[in-house]
Amino acid sequence: MSKAIFYHAGCPVCVEAEQQVAQSIDPAKYKVEFVHLGKDGGRLGEAESVGVKSVPALVLDGTVFHINHGADLSALKA
Amino acid sequence: MSKAIFYHAGCPVCVEAEQQVAQSIDPAKYKVEFVHLGKDGGRLGEAESVGVKSVPALVLDGTVFHINHGADLSALKA
Numbered sequence: 001m002s003k004a005i006f007y008h009a010g011c012p013v014c015v016e017a018e019q020q021v022a023q024s025i026d027p028a029k030y031k032v033e034f035v036h037l038g039k040d041g042g043r044l045g046e047a048e049s050v051g052v053k054s055v056p057a058l059v060l061d062g063t064v065f066h067i068n069h070g071a072d073l074s075a076l077k078a
Numbered sequence: 079m080s081k082a083i084f085y086h087a088g089c090p091v092c093v094e095a096e097q098q099v100a101q102s103i104d105p106a107k108y109k110v111e112f113v114h115l116g117k118d119g120g121r122l123g124e125a126e127s128v129g130v131k132s133v134p135a136l137v138l139d140g141t142v143f144h145i146n147h148g149a150d151l152s153a154l155k156a
Binding site: 004016017024026027028030063065067 | 082103107143
């Protein structure tokens, strides 16, 4: 089982990507974790270190895929 | 069964997204079609009309998700 992390911030663009892209991932292949960076700011550093620049972003086995554009990570640090 | 279309142009960013994101989609939920807009320019109009601005892009039930950025659609029209 591979690991997928979906980073978001509750924004409309994030919600759309979560409901459609993240939910379409094959549960037989990936265990998906959902991380709300607005509420769980303690994980901003982790997201940044893996290469997340904006949300929503889907990290599959350590590779970052930015999906559309909701907010830059810097905007969540305020 | 819902319909997913993955538009790409064979670029490195596209290939990465195809191998990881498109291949992670649950085959029990979606039938995924792969369209190479560089080779199949006849489908550029269709991609544009659904809202694709750049590749790679994944269209799930008519909603466009741009995944990272490989090339603008305009660059494929030359």
